[in-house]
Amino acid sequence: MKKISIVLYCSALITLAGCGGGTGSPAASSNKSSGSSVIVSKGTVAKSVAGASGQEVTVNSVTYTTGTASVTHNGASALQTDLKPGMRVNITGSHDGTTGSATRVEIEGQLEGSVGQIAADTFVLLGQTVVVNDQTVYEGISGFSALTSGQTVEVYGLPNSNGTVVATRLEVKNSNSKDSSAQGLYISGSIASLDSLGKTFTIGTITVNYSSAMLPVQTLVNGLMINVQGSLVNGLFKATQIKSRDDHVEEGNADFEGLVSGYDATAGTFILNSQQVKITSTTTYSNGVAGNIANGVKVEVKGSVVNGVLTANKVEIDREHGYTAPTTAPVTPVTPVTPVTPVTPVNPVSPVLDGAALYAQNCTGCHGSSKRGASASATQGAINSNRGGMGSLSSLTVEEIAAIAAW
Numbered sequence: 036m037k038k039i040s041i042v043l044y045c046s047a048l049i050t051l052a053g054c055g056g057g058t059g060s061p062a063a064s065s066n067k068s069s070g071s072s073v074i075v076s077k078g079t080v081a082k083s084v085a086g087a088s089g090q091e092v093t094v095n096s097v098t099y100t101t102g103t104a105s106v107t108h109n110g111a112s113a114l115q116t117d118l119k120p121g122m123r124v125n126i127t128g129s130h131d132g133t134t135g136s137a138t139r140v141e142i143e144g145q146l147e148g149s150v151g152q153i154a155a156d157t158f159v160l161l162g163q164t165v166v167v168n169d170q171t172v173y174e175g176i177s178g179f180s181a182l183t184s185g186q187t188v189e190v191y192g193l194p195n196s197n198g199t200v201v202a203t204r205l206e207v208k209n210s211n212s213k214d215s216s217a218q219g220l221y222i223s224g225s226i227a228s229l230d231s232l233g234k235t236f237t238i239g240t241i242t243v244n245y246s247s248a249m250l251p252v253q254t255l256v257n258g259l260m261i262n263v264q265g266s267l268v269n270g271l272f273k274a275t276q277i278k279s280r281d282d283h284v285e286e287g288n289a290d291f292e293g294l295v296s297g298y299d300a301t302a303g304t305f306i307l308n309s310q311q312v313k314i315t316s317t318t319t320y321s322n323g324v325a326g327n328i329a330n331g332v333k334v335e336v337k338g339s340v341v342n343g344v345l346t347a348n349k350v351e352i353d354r355e356h357g358y359t360a361p362t363t364a365p366v367t368p369v370t371p372v373t374p375v376t377p378v379t380p381v382n383p384v385s386p387v388l389d390g391a392a393l394y395a396q397n398c399t400g401c402h403g404s405s406k407r408g409a410s411a412s413a414t415q416g417a418i419n420s421n422r423g424g425m426g427s428l429s430s431l432t433v434e435e436i437a438a439i440a441a442w
């Protein structure tokens with residue numbers, strides 16, 4: 036079965052030279068003598084320059100020529116020159132480790148809408164919290180400090196499972212800016228709280244009504260990764276079109292960058308975008324160790340996919356640019372923290388007070404032993420009325436006065 040699916044995968048990519056390896060194994064991907072290996076690479080565009088044979092884009096440290104590649108933006112046809120730094124892309128192609136050629140480039144924007152509340156390094160967009168960091172690329176604006184509420188922005192970024200997005204690129208739209216997506220408002224994420232009778236679901240904190248939307252071929256189910264286009268009507272997102280974003284790979288070589296979610300340290304598994312990843316005893320790490328893997332951490336995983344599971348050959352860890360809690364209180368409540376039930380002290384043991392010692396310490400100096408056995412109320416009254424300067428004893432507690440009286 037495994038061989039057949041790989042043959043099919045290769046025949047679908049007939050323009051590629053390097054499909055003869057046949058095993059889809061890590062060994063094949065490093066076997067440069069047999070030419071390039073077919074790969075799906077998901078990552079952030081680090082560089083995009085015009086080259087001799089079309090736009091050259093660098094993703095996950097490999098520079099691909101896109102001369103013959105089909106380019107789409109959120110599923111709609113786009114141009115090679117639309118490829119810009121900071122954009123999130125899925126590349127299908129082949130490479131030899133440093134250079135390659137793409138047959139398909141899918142640009143995936145995360146969301147576009149009107150900026151809401153802005154904080155130190157976050158802002159709210161369509162009910163999602165967007166986090167910026169020093170890798171965020173800006174267009175149409177000098178930087179984050181120039182962002183204002185009400186501006187229309189398109190955000191490319193790494194979705195985190197708690198509904199936040201770590202922005203890799205932020206484009207402020209204005210009347211002059213060319214919107215290659217021409218998509219208008221959109222939001223991407225996974226379906227939650229699906230109500231197929233009422234035709235609504237939620238993405239993060241926003242409720243989407245899809246009663247009059249064009250639907251994908253996939254059945255809508257909770258957890259399905261989608262891209263929804265539409266408009267905001269009284270705080271409700273009225274969908275006009277829904278596209279599936281479930282672009283996980285079934286077989287082949289993969290090089291995926293994203294934020295870890297659903298990490299299970301015991302099983303050595305996690306989810307990256309919508310891909311199941313398995314780490315093994317032979318997985319190697321760079322910029323960190325296995326113990327650094329945690330939900331929200333940014334990683335790049337290289338390996339091979341068999342039956343939909345990506346077995347990691349190599350995990351590169353970037354601890355600085357994943358999801359970290361915003362430095363200011365996030366405006367959108369993220370994961371509600373269950374309040375810890377206060378532990379009721381069982382039998383509070385009151386300290387045993389030594390009346391004799393307290394009397395000796397506080398009273399003997401003025402009274403000798405003459406007030407021994409005086410009632411607590413008499414002593415308290417004398418303190419309250421500052422008899423003979425007894426007001427200086429006002430810090431004695433009711434219990435201490437009682438202990439003195441009882442002695």
Ligand code: HEC
Nearest residue numbers: 397398400401402406409413414417422423424425428439
């Ligand atoms: C700074 C000196 C001073 C200290 C310390 C002091 N007293 Fe007095 N206390 C007095 C004087 C002076 C009076 C007034 C004369 C009297 O009644 O003996 C008085 C009055 C009292 C009275 C009588 C109040 C009344 O109803 O007439 C009581 C009871 C008393 N003290 C208890 C105590 C006890 C118990 C302590 C120790 C916790 C204490 N005092 C510490 C100076 C002191």
